[in-house]
Amino acid sequence: MIKININKKLHGSNGEMDLNIDIEIKDNDFVALAGESGSGKTTLLRILAGLEEVKGTIKIGDKIWLNDKINLPPQKREIGFVFQDYALFPNMSVEENLLFVNKDKKMANHLLNITELTKLKKRLPNTLSGGQKQRVSLCRALMNKPKLLLMDEPLSALDPSMRTKLQNEILTLHKEFGTTTIMVSHDPSEIYRLSNRVLVLNQGKIINDGKPKDVLLRTTGSQKFSFEGELLDIKKVDVIYIAIISIGQQLVEIVVTAEETKNLTIGDIVNVSTKAFNPTITYKKN
Amino acid sequence: MLEIISTLEFEPFLLSFKLASITTLILFILCLPLAWYLSQTKSKSKPFLEAITALPIVLPPSVLGFYILFALSQNSPIGIFFDEYFDVKLVFNFPGLVVASCFYSLPFMIQPLQSGFENINKNMLEASYVSGKSKFQTIFKVALPNIKPALMTAIIVTFAHTVGEFGVVLMVGGSIPNETKVASVAIYEMVEIMDYTSAHIYSAIMLIISFLVLLSVYIFNHKQNNKFSGLQK
Numbered sequence: 001m002i003k004i005n006i007n008k009k010l011h012g013s014n015g016e017m018d019l020n021i022d023i024e025i026k027d028n029d030f031v032a033l034a035g036e037s038g039s040g041k042t043t044l045l046r047i048l049a050g051l052e053e054v055k056g057t058i059k060i061g062d063k064i065w066l067n068d069k070i071n072l073p074p075q076k077r078e079i080g081f082v083f084q085d086y087a088l089f090p091n092m093s094v095e096e097n098l099l100f101v102n103k104d105k106k107m108a109n110h111l112l113n114i115t116e117l118t119k120l121k122k123r124l125p126n127t128l129s130g131g132q133k134q135r136v137s138l139c140r141a142l143m144n145k146p147k148l149l150l151m152d153e154p155l156s157a158l159d160p161s162m163r164t165k166l167q168n169e170i171l172t173l174h175k176e177f178g179t180t181t182i183m184v185s186h187d188p189s190e191i192y193r194l195s196n197r198v199l200v201l202n203q204g205k206i207i208n209d210g211k212p213k214d215v216l217l218r219t220t221g222s223q224k225f226s227f228e229g230e231l232l233d234i235k236k237v238d239v240i241y242i243a244i245i246s247i248g249q250q251l252v253e254i255v256v257t258a259e260e261t262k263n264l265t266i267g268d269i270v271n272v273s274t275k276a277f278n279p280t281i282t283y284k285k286n
Numbered sequence: 287m288l289e290i291i292s293t294l295e296f297e298p299f300l301l302s303f304k305l306a307s308i309t310t311l312i313l314f315i316l317c318l319p320l321a322w323y324l325s326q327t328k329s330k331s332k333p334f335l336e337a338i339t340a341l342p343i344v345l346p347p348s349v350l351g352f353y354i355l356f357a358l359s360q361n362s363p364i365g366i367f368f369d370e371y372f373d374v375k376l377v378f379n380f381p382g383l384v385v386a387s388c389f390y391s392l393p394f395m396i397q398p399l400q401s402g403f404e405n406i407n408k409n410m411l412e413a414s415y416v417s418g419k420s421k422f423q424t425i426f427k428v429a430l431p432n433i434k435p436a437l438m439t440a441i442i443v444t445f446a447h448t449v450g451e452f453g454v455v456l457m458v459g460g461s462i463p464n465e466t467k468v469a470s471v472a473i474y475e476m477v478e479i480m481d482y483t484s485a486h487i488y489s490a491i492m493l494i495i496s497f498l499v500l501l502s503v504y505i506f507n508h509k510q511n512n513k514f515s516g517l518q519k
Contacts (some may be wrong), residue, residue, distance in 0.1 A: 049412075073415070074412070075416075075418045075419065080416070081412070083413065085409060087407060087409035089414075089428055089432070091431035100427065144417065
């Protein structure tokens with residue numbers, strides 16, 4: 001069990017704000033940390049890692065990392081940290097990057113095996129692709145068998161197919177080692193696939209906390225499906241009105257009545273939902 | 287020509303290189319922690335420290351030499367202290383030259399090291415801390431191997447700059463053969479007594495050595511940058 005109760009004044013891009021976090025995280029949990037940029041996600045991870053000064057208490061099991069008297073340095077916290085930009089040591093080969101953390105060759109070989117990096121273990125980091133680098137970084141973070149694994153948008157710099165592959169590897173590693181994990185992510189499908197709890201941060205405070213399904217699915221009541229989008233335009237065609245709405249990366253047209261248009265302004269964030277029929281899903285591409 | 291060369295004294299060159307080697311070694315040991323501190327600190331004293339360490343670049347060597355002479359002379363507290371406790375005089379001898387050169391060449395060691403450390407990806411250092419590695423281990427295993435070009439620049443330029451110094455050496459050391467008469471001072475004296483042949487040979491040797499040193503630095507740095515191109519974000 002990890003208990004976190006901290007308070008820190010941040011000078012963010014949106015002016016001053018209070019980072020105020022009071023949560024408990026169960027062992028073996030995979031927690032996703034979501035929220036707009038500048039909401040304090042990365043700062044929270046850095047505070048847990050001991051890389052950022054803060055007031056409060058952090059307790060992991062019976063071990064105190066932070067209170068009024070104690071403030072363990074990053075070296076003593078037994079954590080793994082995966083950075084968005086990999087942060088590998090360029091002067092060391094893949095294998096040396098792992099062994100630098102812990103001289104456990106067996107563990108290194110095992111991790112490299114799981115992540116299919118065995119053949120690359122003598123290579124220097126700058127000869128690797130982004131996906132390969134991030135896998136090395138992930139292995140490196142696990143070399144000390146950390147009590148807590150922190151990942152700061154680990155997959156955001158990768159293309160979608162590489163993301164899926166690495167998500168699977170993260171899942172495999174999490175199943176194998178059971179490391180309590182906190183991951184910053186913006187990608188709902190990633191959060192859904194990996195985590196069992198989502199914390200949504202806004203202006204330094206947790207505004208939503210629950211299972212990914214409950215937090216991410218935007219349907220309510222008897223709705224079959226529901227999408228949030230931005231209303232781009234309303235056009236009059238003969239006697240009906242057509243609203244153009246941007247949902248994700250796609251534009252859709254929805255027929256609306258003259259009555260409904262009165263409540264809508266262009267630029268509104270709207271909910272598009274239906275309950276009258278069953279949507280069909282057809283195969284497009286893998 | 288060969289005859290002239292064989293009769294020339296090369297002690298001034300040996301003295302120059304001895305002085306440069308010792309100065310470089312001392313400055314490297316002193317500047318490593320200081321450059322690291324300057325690269326990592328957010329303290330308000332940083333600009334002051336930076337300005338002080340950069341002073342020898344802008345001060346005329348004669349000013350620097352005058353102050354060092356004044357501070358180390360047998361009438362000053364420092365001079366008296368060293369004389370009484372270590373029986374060492376610090377002006378018009380070799381130890382005095384080493385002290386003066388350390389001041390004179392300080393910025394050439396500190397600045398490349400500091401900017402090398404500052405350009406390291408901070409996450410990389412933090413990744414090392416998080417892995418349980420101390421600052422000491424991080425500096426020697428992660429930071430230094432990844433700033434080889436800066437390291438090379440700092441050491442070579444400090445060395446070359448000390449070989450090339452003239453004003454401070456003349457002020458603090460004078461021109462005592464085998465003690466303080468380094469190559470640059472020797473050339474000055476040759477010109478003064480209008481021995482242009484010797485001055486030509488000495489100057490040509492300095493020119494060629496300096497060029498080769500700088501060339502080797504640039505070739506090395508070029509190769510290193512290609513090797514670790516992923517280093518700097």
